[in-house]
Structures are given as C-alpha cells and as structure tokens.
Amino acid sequence: MEEAAHFVEVGHFFFIFIVVLLSAKLVGELFERIGQPAVLGELVAGVLVGASVLGLVPVDPADPYGAMVHVLAEVGVAILLFEIGLETDLREMFHVGSSALMVAVVGIILPFLFGYLFWYYYEGGASLTAIFIGATLTATSVGITARVLTDLGKINSAEARIIIGAAVIDDILGLLILAVVEGLASTGTISVFGVVKLFALAMGFLAVAMAIGLYTARWIFELVNRMRVRGVLVTFALVFALMLAFFADGVGLAPIVGAFAAGLILSRTNQFDTIVEQIKPVADVFTPIFFVSIGAAVDVSILDPRVAENHEILLVGAGLFVIAVIGKVAAGYSVLRGDINKLAIGAGMVPRGEVGLIFAQIGLLGGILTQDVFSAVLIMVMATTLVTPPVLKLLFERHPSETGQADDRDRPPVHPGMSGLS
Amino acid sequence: MEEAAHFVEVGHFFFIFIVVLLSAKLVGELFERIGQPAVLGELVAGVLVGASVLGLVPVDPADPYGAMVHVLAEVGVAILLFEIGLETDLREMFHVGSSALMVAVVGIILPFLFGYLFWYYYEGGASLTAIFIGATLTATSVGITARVLTDLGKINSAEARIIIGAAVIDDILGLLILAVVEGLASTGTISVFGVVKLFALAMGFLAVAMAIGLYTARWIFELVNRMRVRGVLVTFALVFALMLAFFADGVGLAPIVGAFAAGLILSRTNQFDTIVEQIKPVADVFTPIFFVSIGAAVDVSILDPRVAENHEILLVGAGLFVIAVIGKVAAGYSVLRGDINKLAIGAGMVPRGEVGLIFAQIGLLGGILTQDVFSAVLIMVMATTLVTPPVLKLLFERHPSETGQADDRDRPPVHPGMSGLS
Numbered sequence: 037m038e039e040a041a042h043f044v045e046v047g048h049f050f051f052i053f054i055v056v057l058l059s060a061k062l063v064g065e066l067f068e069r070i071g072q073p074a075v076l077g078e079l080v081a082g083v084l085v086g087a088s089v090l091g092l093v094p095v096d097p098a099d100p101y102g103a104m105v106h107v108l109a110e111v112g113v114a115i116l117l118f119e120i121g122l123e124t125d126l127r128e129m130f131h132v133g134s135s136a137l138m139v140a141v142v143g144i145i146l147p148f149l150f151g152y153l154f155w156y157y158y159e160g161g162a163s164l165t166a167i168f169i170g171a172t173l174t175a176t177s178v179g180i181t182a183r184v185l186t187d188l189g190k191i192n193s194a195e196a197r198i199i200i201g202a203a204v205i206d207d208i209l210g211l212l213i214l215a216v217v218e219g220l221a222s223t224g225t226i227s228v229f230g231v232v233k234l235f236a237l238a239m240g241f242l243a244v245a246m247a248i249g250l251y252t253a254r255w256i257f258e259l260v261n262r263m264r265v266r267g268v269l270v271t272f273a274l275v276f277a278l279m280l281a282f283f284a285d286g287v288g289l290a291p292i293v294g295a296f297a298a299g300l301i302l303s304r305t306n307q308f309d310t311i312v313e314q315i316k317p318v319a320d321v322f323t324p325i326f327f328v329s330i331g332a333a334v335d336v337s338i339l340d341p342r343v344a345e346n347h348e349i350l351l352v353g354a355g356l357f358v359i360a361v362i363g364k365v366a367a368g369y370s371v372l373r374g375d376i377n378k379l380a381i382g383a384g385m386v387p388r389g390e391v392g393l394i395f396a397q398i399g400l401l402g403g404i405l406t407q408d409v410f411s412a413v414l415i416m417v418m419a420t421t422l423v424t425p426p427v428l429k430l431l432f433e434r435h436p437s438e439t440g441q442a443d444d445r446d447r448p449p450v451h452p453g454m455s456g457l458s
Numbered sequence: 459m460e461e462a463a464h465f466v467e468v469g470h471f472f473f474i475f476i477v478v479l480l481s482a483k484l485v486g487e488l489f490e491r492i493g494q495p496a497v498l499g500e501l502v503a504g505v506l507v508g509a510s511v512l513g514l515v516p517v518d519p520a521d522p523y524g525a526m527v528h529v530l531a532e533v534g535v536a537i538l539l540f541e542i543g544l545e546t547d548l549r550e551m552f553h554v555g556s557s558a559l560m561v562a563v564v565g566i567i568l569p570f571l572f573g574y575l576f577w578y579y580y581e582g583g584a585s586l587t588a589i590f591i592g593a594t595l596t597a598t599s600v601g602i603t604a605r606v607l608t609d610l611g612k613i614n615s616a617e618a619r620i621i622i623g624a625a626v627i628d629d630i631l632g633l634l635i636l637a638v639v640e641g642l643a644s645t646g647t648i649s650v651f652g653v654v655k656l657f658a659l660a661m662g663f664l665a666v667a668m669a670i671g672l673y674t675a676r677w678i679f680e681l682v683n684r685m686r687v688r689g690v691l692v693t694f695a696l697v698f699a700l701m702l703a704f705f706a707d708g709v710g711l712a713p714i715v716g717a718f719a720a721g722l723i724l725s726r727t728n729q730f731d732t733i734v735e736q737i738k739p740v741a742d743v744f745t746p747i748f749f750v751s752i753g754a755a756v757d758v759s760i761l762d763p764r765v766a767e768n769h770e771i772l773l774v775g776a777g778l779f780v781i782a783v784i785g786k787v788a789a790g791y792s793v794l795r796g797d798i799n800k801l802a803i804g805a806g807m808v809p810r811g812e813v814g815l816i817f818a819q820i821g822l823l824g825g826i827l828t829q830d831v832f833s834a835v836l837i838m839v840m841a842t843t844l845v846t847p848p849v850l851k852l853l854f855e856r857h858p859s860e861t862g863q864a865d866d867r868d869r870p871p872v873h874p875g876m877s878g879l880s
Contacts, residue, residue, distance in 0.1 A: 044525045046532045047707040050700050053533070057697050064687045074687045103466045104526055110468045111475070265486045265496045267742025271479050274743060278476050285469040317736040318743050320689025321696060 044100050052101060055092045059085050060324035071429075073387075075177075076421050078324055082331020095332045109329040111278075112322035113394065114295035118277040119319050121299020122312055135371045136201030140176075142370040143202060143385050144209055147173035147363030154359055158352070164220055165409060168399045171217045172413050173360050175391035176206040177421065185384070190432050195377050199384035202367075210391050214290055217395060221402030241287055242297055245280055249301035257305045269307055270314035276302065292394065330393050333400070338411045349408050353415025360420050361386055380431040387424045392417045466522050474523060477514045481507050482746035493851075495809075497599075498843050500746055504753020517754045531751040533700075534744035535816065536717035540699040541741050543721020544734055557793045558623030562598075564792040565624060565807050566631055569595035569785030576781055580774070586642055587831060590821045593639045594835050595782050597813035598628040599843065607806070612854050617799050621806035624789075632813050636712055639817060643824030663709055664719055667702055671723035679727045691729055692736035698724065714816070752815050755822070760833045771830050775837030782842050783808055802853040809846045814839040 059081035067077030085092045094102035151170035156162060185196045253276070260272045277298040284294030302311055338346055368382020396413045399405035405413065481503035489499030507514040516524035573592035578584060607618045675698070682694045699720040706716030724733055760768055790804020818835045821827035827835065 044519075044529055046529055046713060047704055049529045050533075050536075050704045050707065050713065054697055054700050054704060057693050057700075061685070061687055061690055061693050061697075065685045065690070068686050077687075097466075100522070100525065103522065104529065107466055107468055107471045107526065111472075114472075263483070263487045264490050265483055265499075267739065268483055268487070270739040270742050271483050271746070275476055275479050275483075278472050278479075282469055282472045282476060285472065291468060291472065314739040314742075317689065317692040317739050320692050320736075321740055324693070 044104065049101065049104065052093055052105065055085050056105070056325050056328045057321070060328050064324075071425055073421055073425060075327055076418065078327035079331040079393075079418065082328035083334045083336060084331075085328065086332025086334065088334065088336045093328065093332050095329050105325065105329050105332075108322065109326040110291060112319075112324070112326035114277060114281045114291050115274070115315065115319045116323045116326065117292040117296040118273075118299040119312075119315060121296040121301075122303045122308070122315070123299075135198045135373060137205060138370045138372070139198060139202035139367050139381060139385065140205035140209065143176065143206065143364050143367030144174040144213070146366050147360060150359040150363050151356070154355060158355075164404045165399075167220065168217060168395065168404050169356070169409070169413065171213050172388070172392050172395040172399070173356070173363060173416075174206070174213055175210050175388045175395060176203045176364070176385050177387045177391060185428070193432075194373075194375075195380050195384065195432075198371065198376075198381055202381075202385060206385075214293070214391075214395060214398075217398065221398050221404055237287060241284060242293070245283070245294065245297045246301060249280070249297065250304060253301045253305055257302070257307050261307060269310055270318065273302060273307075273311045273315055274318065290394075290398070327393075330397060333397070334411065334414055335407060338408065339415070349412050350415070352409070352412040353419070356412060356416035357419045360388065360416050361423075377431065380428065383424060383427050383431055386427075387421045388417045392420075466526065471523065471526065474515055474527065477507050478527070478747050478750045479743070482750050486746075493847055495843055495847060497749060498840065500749035501753040501815075501840065504750035505756045505758060506753075507750065508754025508756065510756065510758045515750060515754050517751050527747065527751050530744065531748040532713060534741075534746070534748035536699060536703045536713050537696070537737065537741045538745045538748065539714040539718040540695075540721040541734075541737060543718040543723075544725045544730070544737070545721075557620045557795060559627060560792045560794070561620060561624035561789050561803060561807065562627035562631065565598065565628065565786050565789030566596040566635070568788050569782060572781040572785050573778065576777060586826045587821075589642065590639060590817065590826050591778070591831070591835065593635050594810070594814050594817040594821070595778070595785060595838075596628070596635055597632050597810045597817060598625045598786070598807050599809045599813060607850070615854075616795075616797075617802050617806065617854075620793065620798075620803055624803075624807060628807075636715065636813075636817060636820075639820065643820050643826055659709060663706060664715070667705070667716065667719045668723060671702070671719065672726060675723045675727055679724070679729050683729060689736075691732055692740065695724060695729075695733045695737055696740065712816075712820070749815075752819060755819070756833065756836055757829060760830065761837070771834050772837070774831070774834040775841070778834060778838035779841045782810065782838055783845075799853065802850065805846060805849050805853055808849075809843045810839045814842075 060078040063081035063084070064074035064077035067080070068074045082093070084090055086095065087093075093105060095105055096102040097106045148170035151173040152166045155166035155169045159166065185193075185199070190196050256276075257269075257272070260268055277295045280294035280298040281291035282294070284297075285291045302308065305311070337343070338349055340346055341350060364385040365379065365382035367385055368378045368380070371378055371381060392413070396405060396410055396417065399413075400407070400410040482500040485503035485506070486496035486499035489502070490496045504515070506512055508517065515527060517527055518524040519528045570592040573595040574588045577588035577591045581588065607615075607621070612618050678698075679691075679694070682690055699717045702716035702720040702723075703713035704716070706719075707713045724730065727733070759765070760771055762768055763772060786807040787801065787804035789807055790800045790802070793800055793803060814835070818827060818832055818839065821835075822829070822832040
C-alpha cells in the first residue's frame, strides 16, 4: 500500500508492536525460568529494546510512534487495573480482618515516612519529590505476590490470605494516594486544602461512579446479554472501563482509577466469568506494551557503576531499597496473632511492581522526579521485585511448622486471575 | 496526568476508541435486529461518527489521531484476515468439488469483465480505474454469507456447502487479485510483465511463507506450549500474524495477505482451538475499528439525491449494483447438478462485504478511485450486502422442495467462527 501520504507507516508500527510483544514474552519467559517474576522480564525487555540500548521502541511522546506506544501503553495499564478491579472482592477484605488491615496501614505509613524523611534529610528540606518518593514506597504489587504464593503452593495458607488481603487494601489506598500524588504532580504545589480536595474528589468520584455503576451495570449488562452481535460482551466491558477511565481523566484523576472502579463494579454482574475470560486475551496483548514502555524509559547509561556521576544514583537506589524492605517487614510484625510466620508476611509485602512504577512514571512525566531520581526509584522497584520470590521461597520452606494452614483448603485462590499479572 | 508535553492526549484517544466501539456495536445490533448484517451497521456507524456527519472519529492519516485510527484499523483488518485464514481448511475445498470451483471462477470472471467493460464504455477507454472496478466486483464476503445461512438454519444444505466452498476459493483468489491490484495501485501502470511479476511474487510469497510456516509452526508452537508466562499462546499467534503481515508489506504485498497466510498455517497446529478462542476477543476489539474507519471515509454529502452533481454517482452506483448481482447470479447457474436451487447459490454469492471494501479503500488511497467513484463502489458494496439476507431468506423458504439437504447433517458448520464476521 502506498504510505507516502501517511503520518505513520503501517509496516513500521507493526514492527514496533511485534518487537514489544515478542521481547516481553521471551525475556518474561527467561525470568520465569530462572525463578523471577515475568513482569521483571518485561521491564528488562523494555530496557533492551528502548532508546538507550537497541533503540527499536520509541517512548518519547513527541515522536509520532512514541506517542502511539504511549497511548497504547495507557490502554494497557487501564485494562490491567480493570482486571485487578474485576478480581478484587470488597467482601473478602472483611474476611481477612484486622490482621490484613493492620499490615496494609502500617505498610503504607512506615514506608511513606521513611521515604519522606530519607529525602528530607538527603535534600535538606520538604519538597514534592520527598512526598513522591514516600508515595512510591507505599505500593505493594499484589500481582507479583499472588503469583509467587501460587507457584509455591501456599496460596491457601493464613499468611497468604493476610498478605493478599493487605495487598488488596494497599491497592485501593494506593489508588487514593496516587490520585493525591497525581494532583500534586499537575498543580505542582503542596496545599492541605488541595490534598483534602483531591482526596474528596477521588473518594467522591469513586463513590459516585461506584453508586451509579452498581445501580446501572446490572441492567446495562442484562441488556448487553440479550444483544446478538458478535463480541458484544467483551466490547462493552472494555468500553465501560475506557469510559470510567475517560471520566476519571476528565475530573483530573488517573485514567486507571476509573478503570479499577469499572472492574470493581463489573465484578458484581452476572456476566462476570465471561468478562474475565474474554478480557484476558485483550489484556495479554495490551499490558506488555505498558511494562515494555516503562522499561524503555530507563536510561541504562545512568546505571553504569564505572561512571563516577552514577554512584549517587546507585547509592540512593540502594538506600531506598533498604528502606523499602524495612518498612514492609516491620508491617508484617504488626500482626497480633502468634501462630504465624510474620517475617514471611512482611517479605510478601515487599515487591512494589507495577503500582510503584506507575507512581514513578507520573513523577517523571510531571517533572517532579528527575531522570536520576526516577532511575534510583526504578532500582528500588526492580530490586524489591527481584529479591522477593527467592526470599519468600526460603521463608516458606524453612519454617513449615510456623506456617498456619487454612481450614478451607478447597476454597479457590483469592485472586486466580491475578496470578498471571506479575 | 499532565499531558501538555504529549503529542496526543490519552483522554481524547480513549474517547475516540469508546465512540468507535460503542457506535459499531449499537448500530450493528440495530441492523442485526432489522434482519441486516451487523457489518453493515458498523459501516453506517462509521458514516455517522465520521467527518461528514458528527465529526467524532478522524480518519485522515495526516491528523495525529487519524493516523492512530488508520494504523489500528490496519491491525484490525489483519486480525480479521488472520481469523478467516484460521477458519479456512484447504482440504474442504476439495470436498465441495467442481461445483464450488465453477461458481467461484465464473463468479470472478463475469463480474470482472462486466465491471471492466462498464467502465471502459463509460469512460471511453482502458484505465486502471476500470481494472479496479472489475476487481472490486469479484469479491465475495464469506462472512456475511455464512452468517446468513447459519441464521436460516441452512448451513448444512448442499447449496450452502457450494456457496461456502466457492466463497473460500473466492477469498483466496481474491487475495491474489488484491495483490495484483495493490501492486498496480502503487506502481500506477498496467504492465503484463508487472502483473505476472506481482502474481509470481504473491504466489511465491504465499508458497514460501506457507512452506516455511507449515514446516516450522508446529515446533514453534510446541515450544510456545511449554512456555509458562501468561497469555503466551495468543501473543505468539498475534506476533506470527503481524510478522507475516510485516513481511508481506516488506515485499510490496498487502499486510492482510500475510495475516491470512499466518491463519492458514496456524490452522494446522495442535493449539488451533485455543488460538481461535483467544484471538476472538482481540478481534472483537480491533476489527470494528476497521469497519467504522471505512464508513467514516464516506462523504455523505455526495449521496444526497437532491444535489444535481450526485446523480451521476448514484446512477453509477446503481449500474455497478445491477452488474454485481447479474455476474454472481449467472455464476450460480454454472453449477451442472440439477437437484439444486441455483438461484439461491447465485444470490448467496452476491454480498461483497469487507473484501470489496478493502479493494475500494486501496483504490482510494492509491489515487486510482476518485472520491466519487469510491462512493459509487461503496453504494454497490452496501447494496449487495443489504439486499442479500432478505432475498436469501425468501429463496430458501419459497423452494424447500428444490433445496437439496446434505446427508451428513451432524457435521459441524464449515465456518463456525466466521458466522460472526459479518
């Protein structure tokens, strides 16, 4: 086809799409094989195909192809959060009870404080950057945790249920923190009124969206169920997610907040099983674009220890990593029950994964994190994600007597669909 | 998120994506309800949301959003042809035998000749446009035909098998005609050597791709089957389709030729069922972009009969429609068997659907069809697609005694997945 008149060449876009999907799956598989989360492999794949190594996948939004990758990555992360929302059952949080809540809350407060204070003393004063670094440390990647516990066959242990319950609470609180932090990134100031307003806006949006959604989704999807055209269910589910993402974007929140709310709403419809099953291949195609594009934003030259200027980045990254581990492990010890492996719970909360990356990317795009600080945060995210699977394996295998087993072993895993998210 | 630095706004892209999917499904459903093919509804949805009516979905490749819609539409049509390839069984053509071959060949030669001569005498000489119009008339939309026959419960009749067999042959020959015609569109000249070369290139590419593909696909997908990362099968299937599309594009063929070949190859792997099942939701999300973008390219002001300048377009469109019907109905009468409803076979071959649209779009983008001629061709495509379902229904219901029933009624429909393509 004659493409001369076109803004972008179809063939070249196909090439970029192929490189993204192929590198994500191949390096993801490699990491899976060496006992690491596949999501880490997708990030590394992004680093390899990105501008600073092979230069195959552009992510600069000022470049036509980079803009396309960026937009499709946003669709990908929206579908990812939509899936997380679909798999999140609000009632399950009440079941796992006070232990999970304690771990989640302590696991947000301590890392935030540690991160904020670390940067406060490092830079010599309060700043948006300090708040952002604190926020980045609060995240827990429930996908990575659930996946590792499934692989270890420990998904029905008491520890696993507390970890997953806490991670789910973390996800929801994290979305609110994200909303606040994102508002800060766009307004650029710290204002108590602003924070309260953004928090109210976030809660208000979620409440209104959830209320309208829960009220209307059932009959909308009953109507959809009676429609005859092909693919109508998966299309309407995606439209629903994109629409709430669009509305969230319209009121100044992150699109993913809306997509997550859409998932929570649709998890209560009768068509839930079909939606989960059919959105999965769509997510498989779109979400790697997000992780690869995040990796492709890393400038590897900054990580070279032979370059003197990089020593600071590496030191800051190492400092953040230590803080990140201590904060979450301490949260594990906040559980009051005695018959439980508290160290394993804390370790299970350590990986920051995609949520931490989202925070870091917003900070980078908003100009709050410099490329250097972004790289340091990325070192922390990658290190926490990398270190968890082998440590968890060790902890669950060394202390089998301490590992309380759940009485309802035949219960399905809490997050079956999530196990593949990492 | 701060989007000021971005080339395109994520929120606005989400909006376009929502409009495309929602309008496609709603108008598609409306058409389905009034007994018309859903694909026609998607085209009409495109007309409504396109530049000449509501102006919500840009298709101009020189506009950043239009470029994105164009590229994603190309991904959509590649996935559509990949699906058609997956559902096409080369061996089935041998079963339906000489009748199907006769209908297919006569149904290509007559409409091509009629179309060529129509334009030859209309314009007063040979031209690329005459060849293009002839080529556009050769197409048969197997999706629309199969869907209508399934809805009528006649999918296992002898007529249905001949129609579907002929439509499958048409599809394959049509892809070769497409390759020739597309080569003509890009080189701009009629050269016997060029046609032979392009035909050889097309056949050579298909032969080499099929040979290498058939030889390697089995063990590639055996390896893929042993991979552990999430969504690896659907991702590799899509990568395989995009890769052959990219190679086809590289040797000057249409990307969809490669995607179709990829489907044919993968229809012979052990993972076939899973691939078909998982690619379906991905196709559901991408293919409406293609049909809506085709509709959005229509300038409705040209179709207004109150404007004097439009009379010629409407007359040419009507002329092409008459030719299109006569050519395919005559092909139905080429069947030598006597115990069969030949008129119904001919009528079943009439809808031009997506293949005719692809030809027309290439002609438009290549500058061979003017906007006026494109509109006339579109009138023909829409009219043939619109008229077929009610006529087929009438013919199959009026002459039940003439309708030969197949002896193997328990055989599954030849193209189960295709029934939804229309």
